[in-house]
Amino acid sequence: MKVSVKVLVSCLAALSMSTAMAQAKEERYKPNNELIVAIEPAKGQNPAEVELGKKLFFDPRLSRSGFISCNSCHNLSMGGTDNLKTSIGDKWSQGPINSPTVLNSSLNFVQFWDGRAANLQEQAGGPIANPLEMAFTHDLAVDILTSIPQYREEFKKTFNEDKITIEQITKALAAFEETLVTPNSRFDQWLGGKEDAITDQELRGYLLFKNSGCVACHNGAAVGGNSFQKMGVVEPYVTDNESAGRAGVSGKDADRMQFKVPTLRNVELTYPYFHDGAAATLSQAVDTMGRLQLGRKFSEEEVSDIVAFLKTLTGEQPSFTLPILPPSSDETPRANPWAK
Amino acid sequence: MKVSVKVLVSCLAALSMSTAMAQAKEERYKPNNELIVAIEPAKGQNPAEVELGKKLFFDPRLSRSGFISCNSCHNLSMGGTDNLKTSIGDKWSQGPINSPTVLNSSLNFVQFWDGRAANLQEQAGGPIANPLEMAFTHDLAVDILTSIPQYREEFKKTFNEDKITIEQITKALAAFEETLVTPNSRFDQWLGGKEDAITDQELRGYLLFKNSGCVACHNGAAVGGNSFQKMGVVEPYVTDNESAGRAGVSGKDADRMQFKVPTLRNVELTYPYFHDGAAATLSQAVDTMGRLQLGRKFSEEEVSDIVAFLKTLTGEQPSFTLPILPPSSDETPRANPWAK
Numbered sequence: 001m002k003v004s005v006k007v008l009v010s011c012l013a014a015l016s017m018s019t020a021m022a023q024a025k026e027e028r029y030k031p032n033n034e035l036i037v038a039i040e041p042a043k044g045q046n047p048a049e050v051e052l053g054k055k056l057f058f059d060p061r062l063s064r065s066g067f068i069s070c071n072s073c074h075n076l077s078m079g080g081t082d083n084l085k086t087s088i089g090d091k092w093s094q095g096p097i098n099s100p101t102v103l104n105s106s107l108n109f110v111q112f113w114d115g116r117a118a119n120l121q122e123q124a125g126g127p128i129a130n131p132l133e134m135a136f137t138h139d140l141a142v143d144i145l146t147s148i149p150q151y152r153e154e155f156k157k158t159f160n161e162d163k164i165t166i167e168q169i170t171k172a173l174a175a176f177e178e179t180l181v182t183p184n185s186r187f188d189q190w191l192g193g194k195e196d197a198i199t200d201q202e203l204r205g206y207l208l209f210k211n212s213g214c215v216a217c218h219n220g221a222a223v224g225g226n227s228f229q230k231m232g233v234v235e236p237y238v239t240d241n242e243s244a245g246r247a248g249v250s251g252k253d254a255d256r257m258q259f260k261v262p263t264l265r266n267v268e269l270t271y272p273y274f275h276d277g278a279a280a281t282l283s284q285a286v287d288t289m290g291r292l293q294l295g296r297k298f299s300e301e302e303v304s305d306i307v308a309f310l311k312t313l314t315g316e317q318p319s320f321t322l323p324i325l326p327p328s329s330d331e332t333p334r335a336n337p338w339a340k
Numbered sequence: 341m342k343v344s345v346k347v348l349v350s351c352l353a354a355l356s357m358s359t360a361m362a363q364a365k366e367e368r369y370k371p372n373n374e375l376i377v378a379i380e381p382a383k384g385q386n387p388a389e390v391e392l393g394k395k396l397f398f399d400p401r402l403s404r405s406g407f408i409s410c411n412s413c414h415n416l417s418m419g420g421t422d423n424l425k426t427s428i429g430d431k432w433s434q435g436p437i438n439s440p441t442v443l444n445s446s447l448n449f450v451q452f453w454d455g456r457a458a459n460l461q462e463q464a465g466g467p468i469a470n471p472l473e474m475a476f477t478h479d480l481a482v483d484i485l486t487s488i489p490q491y492r493e494e495f496k497k498t499f500n501e502d503k504i505t506i507e508q509i510t511k512a513l514a515a516f517e518e519t520l521v522t523p524n525s526r527f528d529q530w531l532g533g534k535e536d537a538i539t540d541q542e543l544r545g546y547l548l549f550k551n552s553g554c555v556a557c558h559n560g561a562a563v564g565g566n567s568f569q570k571m572g573v574v575e576p577y578v579t580d581n582e583s584a585g586r587a588g589v590s591g592k593d594a595d596r597m598q599f600k601v602p603t604l605r606n607v608e609l610t611y612p613y614f615h616d617g618a619a620a621t622l623s624q625a626v627d628t629m630g631r632l633q634l635g636r637k638f639s640e641e642e643v644s645d646i647v648a649f650l651k652t653l654t655g656e657q658p659s660f661t662l663p664i665l666p667p668s669s670d671e672t673p674r675a676n677p678w679a680k
Binding site for chain 2: 082335
């Protein structure tokens with residue numbers, strides 16, 4: 001066998017490179033009791049409630065105008081948000097706060113930015129009756145659904161009660177929303193032991209996220225959503241937005257600018273960021289958080305690494321057939337979006 | 341064997357009734373070269389174009405506000421309409437005309453109520469640039485999509501051209517819309533020979549629809565959509581709506597109030613009716629059409645029979661997984677719905 005020196009050198013170089021890579025691989029940090037935990041697939045929901053809730057989630061007849069549904073601002077094609085700074089409501093009203101994603105919202109310890117709802121069912125009634133959102137009333141929403149024979153039948157079958165109630169409506173909506181978890185992100189795969197699920201840069205970004213202190217608030221299955229924290233710890237947060245945060249609920253001045261820490265799951269899809277939607281991009285959001293919450297100015301490269309990590313938190317998006325809504329009957333009140 | 345007279349009488353009565361029913365069945369009208377023909381399932385579309393078009397159909401980034409998508413007014417959960425008299429557009433603008441259903445729109449001989457677009461591709465560009473609808477421009481829509489890496493890739497793969505163009509966008513939208521046919525309605529099953537697919541009342545309604553002359557305009561696969569006709573033949577149609585119909589396109593006074601005959605497929609789902617959305621219910625629409633187009637006042641029972649027939653035209657609704665849209669990049673311009 002005749003082997004040229006050149007080939008031999010190439011082979012040795014290749015061998016040594018693969019050894020170096022193997023060593024680098026071996027040196028890579030492995031998951032070890034991380035503060036972020038994988039999302040579990042949804043289970044335990046009542047299928048009839050989920051199917052009914054899915055229809056209601058897409059039904060604009062729960063709004064005064066007949067035009068705005070839950071999905072208008074928590075758009076399941078777009079990470080469960082509207083990707084607007086603050087939402088468009090009835091008569092093109094400008095909403096007071098950024099619409100949080102509905103994805104994984106079942107993992108939040110309370111609902112809304114200020115935590116004024118204890119759970120998803122309590123949350124669901126809010127926007128229907130908010131004059132800047134769907135601008136309806138619970139009674140009128142019940143009347144509309146009651147006038148629709150297929151809904152009457154489906155509510156009866158689902159809840160086995162004689163009348164449709166707002167409690168049934170919000171219960172069904174919550175049951176559907178509980179299914180909107182996004183498991184199996186690349187980061188969760190890495191947590192589960194699939195080492196090559198994230199790149200070296202993404203791992204670097206994660207370790208920086210962890211070691212610089214971001215993970216102190218953004219942890220758990222939702223990577224957030226389990227505490228109130230002050231927006232602007234080291235420096236005050238400057239904004240035109242009038243929300244007082246938790247203080248609006250508690251009445252305590254100490255709670256001013258305390259907001260529920262948002263989930264970072266699917267954060268790649270849920271721009272713009274913060275309660276006022278002021279950060280248009282993930283890079284801006286990371287830079288601001290570093291300075292205001294940690295007193296740390298991340299370098300461009302550090303920001304880029306953290307952003308790369310954050311994009312590994314995008315999980316499997318909800319996958320379901322677009323629901324077909326039961327038609328109104330002749331008795332169903334017709335909406336007039338331009339009524340005074 | 342002991343048989344009481346009473347039982348015997350009952351048996352004879354039952355026998356005679358079943359004979360009568362059998363005779364009635366035999367006497368039932370059977371399809372015989374009807375002017376309405378069954379809808380064929382969609383075929384021949386390019387699957388890549390359809391998938392891309394589906395995303396675009398649901399993407400509100402084709403509007404100035406980032407809030408209104410094709411599906412906002414042609415809602416596929418609601419018979420391909422918004423069930424409003426006229427549509428809500430940018431900044432809550434009141435649209436000038438009732439949104440026609442997108443379902444089976446590929447069967448229309450021209451598009452829009454006044455036929456100003458020759459086909460679906462030509463139609464698709466209209467609402468994007470209409471200041472009362474999506475209020476965007478074709479150039480800005482192209483810029484938005486071009487700024488999104490996953491769209492760039494998908495357009496490239498689909499059309500094999502270097503740049504995204506408005507022609508590609510409208511072609512993909514049209515390809516998706518061509519799939520939105522609704523075959524296998526009960527009426528089509530009856531046309532296909534399944535005699536019990538429609539009830540006696542529905543058949544009575546159909547024969548009245550046919551013999552009183554409705555079918556003269558509402559025929560073919562779409563039960564309409566293949567001619568312009570004057571709204572108000574026997575009596576003028578009184579409306580506040582300013583649309584001049586076909587005259588707005590042709591400039592000819594003779595075309596005033598000439599509108600494309602709307603499809604009656606899925607008409608149960610596409611309320612309210614007429615170009616001004618003035619008829620809230622099918623009964624009202626049938627009554628008005630009878631008086632104004634045929635000079636015939638249908639009795640309540642006749643209206644009820646025709647309405648029963650019309651409801652047999654509801655076909656299989658589009659069934660597909662809600663599309664997940666590719667996220668904007670840092671370069672994608674952010675929408676400001678409240679900009680002057």
